Amino acid sequence: MKTRYFIAAALMLSCMAAYGQNVKLVRDDAGRKVDVFIGDKLFTSYRYPAGLEKPFLFPVYAPNGAVVTRGYPIEPRKGERVDHPHHIGLWFNHGNVNGLDFWNNSSAIPANRKDQYGHIVVQKIAKAKGGKTGVLEVVSEWKDNKGNTVLTENTQYIFKASKTGWMVDHVATLTATNGPVKFTDNKEGMFAIRVDRAFEMPTNEALIFTDDKGNPTTVKATDNTGVTGMYVSSNGKKGDAVWGTRNKWVILSGVKDNVPVSFAIFDHPKNPGYPAYSHARGYGLFSVNNLGQKSYDPKQEEVVYNLAPGQSMKLVHRFYIQSGSELTPEGAEAIFTEFSKSY
Numbered sequence: 351m352k353t354r355y356f357i358a359a360a361l362m363l364s365c366m367a368a369y370g371q372n373v374k375l376v377r378d379d380a381g382r383k384v385d386v387f388i389g390d391k392l393f394t395s396y397r398y399p400a401g402l403e404k405p406f407l408f409p410v411y412a413p414n415g416a417v418v419t420r421g422y423p424i425e426p427r428k429g430e431r432v433d434h435p436h437h438i439g440l441w442f443n444h445g446n447v448n449g450l451d452f453w454n455n456s457s458a459i460p461a462n463r464k465d466q467y468g469h470i471v472v473q474k475i476a477k478a479k480g481g482k483t484g485v486l487e488v489v490s491e492w493k494d495n496k497g498n499t500v501l502t503e504n505t506q507y508i509f510k511a512s513k514t515g516w517m518v519d520h521v522a523t524l525t526a527t528n529g530p531v532k533f534t535d536n537k538e539g540m541f542a543i544r545v546d547r548a549f550e551m552p553t554n555e556a557l558i559f560t561d562d563k564g565n566p567t568t569v570k571a572t573d574n575t576g577v578t579g580m581y582v583s584s585n586g587k588k589g590d591a592v593w594g595t596r597n598k599w600v601i602l603s604g605v606k607d608n609v610p611v612s613f614a615i616f617d618h619p620k621n622p623g624y625p626a627y628s629h630a631r632g633y634g635l636f637s638v639n640n641l642g643q644k645s646y647d648p649k650q651e652e653v654v655y656n657l658a659p660g661q662s663m664k665l666v667h668r669f670y671i672q673s674g675s676e677l678t679p680e681g682a683e684a685i686f687t688e689f690s691k692s693y
Contacts, residue, residue, distance in 0.1 A: 373387065374484070375484050375485075388509070391415065394439075405470060406439035409439065410440055412671050414673035418545055419439050422435070431550075431569065442520060444641055447500060447531060449532075451466060452469070454538060465494070465496075469492075471491050476488065488505050499527045507521075512685075514672050516671055517685075520667045525660065535644050539641055539642060541669075543615075544636075545602065548576055548604050549606070578604040579604040582601045582679060584682070596628075598624075599682045611672070612671070614669075615636065616669075621664075622663065623653065627640075638667065
């Protein structure tokens with residue numbers, strides 16, 4: 351017990367020491383990535399591989415150095431699940447934009463069905479600047495399979511350390527580029543992370559999940575050794591009960607290598623559809639979706655968001671992570687209060 355206490359205390363001191371340290375962004379244009387360091391520790395890398403269907407943050411680390419993202423499909427690790435190859439790192443997109451599915455697109459989609467899917471292409475790294483706060487600005491285009499641009503996405507990733515943890519704010523402005531854009535009610539969205547096996551919830555059941563096009567994916571039962579994840583939401587739900595409920599924040603906590611780790615996703619009061627629906631699954635998908643409603647709760651009306659040509663929509667989310675202690679609802683509420691006053 352004393353050993354665990356001293357480990358936790360040391361980790362908290364390490365995290366506090368990181369508070370106030372500079373954030374460093376290192377561009378690697380040839381490698382199509384930007385590495386993000388807090389002090390001398392790698393937090394994450396922004397990656398935009400030419401051969402994949404979207405950019406993403408991968409891997410994502412806790413302040414103690416524990417990796418919290420699943421490795422598959424780009425850096426698979428022994429013992430992890432190999433379902434849903436479109437779940438990579440920490441990402442942002444949606445399942446129905448002008449009828450195109452940006453969420454489920456991956457190398458697993460046959461060529462003769464690619465016209466039903468969209469992909470996101472990074473056009474420019476506009477800014478990559480470190481300091482007390484690190485700022486990465488990216489211009490991307492959401493395209494159909496023929497190369498036509500549906501949306502232009504201007505996004506800021508704002509990285510910083512607090513006294514208790516690390517965070518990234520994702521500030522995306524989506525603009526209808528070449529005509530009107532329609533976001534149809536869909537459960538597949540929107541700001542999401544696929545987590546390491548340690549942060550899944552234990553289960554002995556094989557489950558089948560079906561996407562908007564009726565395609566089933568089986569998530570097989572497997573050994574629960576070291577599987578410790580648990581969701582807690584702002585509306586008081588826990589575990590599987592969090593899915594399909596509206597929340598201003600959701601926490602996912604677990605233990606990896608004997609160290610408690612918690613991370614949370616925060617919705618912003620100015621977002622459309624606030625508070626967002628939680629697309630949080632026990633098998634390791636942790637997401638919030640502002641542009642779905644009936645797809646989560648059949649009793650609700652279908653929501654559709656339309657952008658006229660040239661019109662924009664802004665969406666702001668925060669991902670926060672700490673290690674050495676569990677994030678409490680009170681702690682999450684304090685973070686939310688500060689975050690809600692920004693942007």
